[in-house]
Amino acid sequence: MDDLDHRLIALLRTNARASLSQLAKALGVARGTVQNRLNKLIASDVILGFTVRLKNPATPDRIRAIMMVEVSGKSSRRVAHALRGLPQIQTLYSTNGPFDLIAEIECANLDEFDRVLSSVRTTEGIARSETSLLLAPA
Numbered sequence: 001m002d003d004l005d006h007r008l009i010a011l012l013r014t015n016a017r018a019s020l021s022q023l024a025k026a027l028g029v030a031r032g033t034v035q036n037r038l039n040k041l042i043a044s045d046v047i048l049g050f051t052v053r054l055k056n057p058a059t060p061d062r063i064r065a066i067m068m069v070e071v072s073g074k075s076s077r078r079v080a081h082a083l084r085g086l087p088q089i090q091t092l093y094s095t096n097g098p099f100d101l102i103a104e105i106e107c108a109n110l111d112e113f114d115r116v117l118s119s120v121r122t123t124e125g126i127a128r129s130e131t132s133l134l135l136a137p138a
Contacts, residue, residue, distance in 0.1 A: 001046065005041060007027055008034065008041070009047070011023055011027070016050040016051070063105075063106070063133070064104070064107075065106075065131050065132060065134055066103070066105070067117075067120065067132075068095075068101070069101040069128075070099050070128045071100040071101065075124070076100055078124075078125055079100075079101065079124075080092060080101060082124075086120070089105055089116075090104045090105065103120070
């Protein structure tokens with residue numbers, strides 16, 4: 001990846017619905033160049049998909065939390081795969097420090113949240129976890 005790829009990704013993070021022409025104009029390159037770069041980024045799994053970002057008030061009744069997970073042994077890949085299979089886990093990050101993974105969780109209600117916590121905590125390879133509810137934007 002070069003500087004143009006990084007700038008293209010930055011523009012897509014701001015507006016993933018921008019047209020190829022808009023992206024080309026912002027980058028100062030031809031539309032075909034943007035199309036080729038985008039195709040290569042998708043084919044090489046640098047870009048895995050496109051998504052929608054919602055304002056927090058769009059889902060005010062949802063339960064949101066951050067869960068930090070410590071993985072035992074060398075099971076990080078297996079644990080990450082299992083956690084990605086839970087639809088309530090919106091994003092999963094690897095990290096350094098005492099925890100190995102950080103998961104963003106979103107549930108419809110406390111019962112669903114409790115079921116997700118139980119499911120995560122009983123996942124083979126998880127040594128411990130710590131969860132914090134997200135209350136309000138600061």
